[in-house]
Amino acid sequence: MRDNTQTPEAQVAQKSKISATGVQVHYGDTHAIKDVNVEIEDKTVTAFIGPSGCGKSTFLRCINRMNDTIDICRVQGKILLDGEDIYDPKVDPVQLRAKVGMVFQKPNPFPKSIYDNVAYGPRIHGLARNKAELDEIVERALRRGAIWDEVKDRLAAPGTGLSGGQQQRLCIARAVATEPEVLLMDEPCSALDPIATAQVEELIDELRQNYSVVIVTHSMQQAARVSQRTAFFHLGNLVEFGDTDKIFTTPEDPRTESYITGRIG
């Protein structure tokens, strides 16, 4: 329901879920991210592409403050989530991470049962009042992770016993179980075979109905397939950011063109 009386800027601001301005990241002496400005929209898939070491994963990890765990990492600039600065000293990163879920490059299920993997988040956030509610949350999350049918008969089996693709979908289910508003995915398919990749991509497309998804990928085809918006990073700079169709057909920057045509990277 858009209010048409608002100014165009206000409309953008309302649609924007995450707004980063002037973000700088230093790892010790290395300047990893240089003055990046990005608007990430709600209920959209945004892809970060770029050659290895260009800072796309680093920037992704800024959005849920996972970089806080690295002692030598310093983040400057502003990242607003729904208009609130997530680097404000009053913000507890733990609370933030409940809102901004994350899926990692390598599937990393806990060495516990499938059920406990998914139930862990809801448990620590107190999302379920009783066992029945928790069961419901787990089932819903596993269905959203498109893995329910494969594991419903063996919820007590260890999550580490699943295949790579299943593990990654389990991790996605685990991430959505806490009902985040934004889902960050750091090269979620890099350890998967093409069939598992296709399943995960399909899943990302479905997740778009409810979440704002940010995905870092090395595969330009993947970015083209799943995303609506694409950001191209190069050497710590955000070179180009726009609609995926436009980036892949008529890039404005020569570096973007070189990369997507395979000449650099």
Added chain:
Amino acid sequence: MTQTSLLKQDARTARRNRAEARFKAYGLIAIGIGVLMLVILLGTIFSRGAGAFQQTYLTLDVTLDAAKLDKKGKRDIEDIKKVSTFGYAPLLNDAFAQLVDSGAASSDLKPKEMSGLLSKGAEARMRDAVLDDPDLIGQTVSFDFLASGRVDGYLKDRVTRDSIANDKNISVEQLDLVDQLRAAGLLKKKFNLAFITGADSSDARPEAAGMGVSMVGSLFMMLVVLALALPIGVAASIYLEEFAPENWITDIIEVNISNLAAVPSIVFGILGLAVFINYMHLPNSAPLVGGLVLTLMTLPTIIISTRASLKAVPPSIRDAALGVGASKMQSVFHHVLPLAAPGILTGTIIGLAQALGETAPLLLIGMVGFIASNGPESISEGLLNPNSAMPAQIYEWAKRADPAFYERAWGGIIILLVFLIGMNAIAVLLRRRFERRW
């Protein structure tokens, strides 16, 4: 270029293969030496120590004469208690005299000399039996008495007729009697439970000495070590590994912990003497103090192994927990610690085993107490009363002059080794049982 055949080795390959074969031979020789040493070590320990688990007993029928034990005839326990062990000595002499009269043995020795075959604790053994059950008075009871250390040595070939030429404790005539009693089946070697459960004894009675009380001392020390070193060590490791900022203070602490692990244990002993006994006035020779000293010694071992096992937990598990919104502490306690637990347990058990075998610091805090009584009766007594510990007890026995104690020292080593091997086996089993893969 000459044609080379793969069927024939060239000089270079042949040389390399020879070098490899030589290296393998060196390795085998090294392992062979190691195994040989181990076999010699264990062989010596078991051949010398096994004797301590068997003891010579003499079965003797003693008439508990009412006229001597309870003159008033009222069977009043207070009256019976008034008869000291000296009062029982004549009974023993009578029993030997009877033995000769009955023709089971013949000897020119006086009855008193014959009772010299028995341990000096024989009278006390009878008195205890009578005090336990005063109804025995007036009856003829068959007792299994400990034979004296010399007689025991004779049955174990430690004492020979030649070696006792200058020995005032036993004579050739007594050995003749021993031979007769042995032939009659009255004098036998039997399994000696008292060696495992009993207390230490005075120099005159090596046959009665046991490890039991020092084992209890060791047990209480281990309890103190476990109760202090495990929580402190694990808490310190978790903080250093998961929470501590990376700066020079942390670095200094880390280096010093590694150094502490290499400090000679006697240094911890003198520290314990200065701080716990002289400054804090904790009781001398108490397992509490021993435990505190060994805690200091075990802490670095536990911290180092705990940190290693925390480090071995893949960072992806921490990321996963943080990623679903767990706090740092939740990620550590829900995920990292359970995965590191087998390693922590293994390290702790190995640290405890090390502490169990430690002697030097115990000598300095006086934990070589001679405890001839039985074990402590309560936990506080166990912690605060003077006691010894297994390795200190072994050291004590090895120092004494009588070779009978020497045998017990070897036997003590066997018991200590059984404990150590048992603890290490538990560590291995725990590791196997709880090891997880990811």
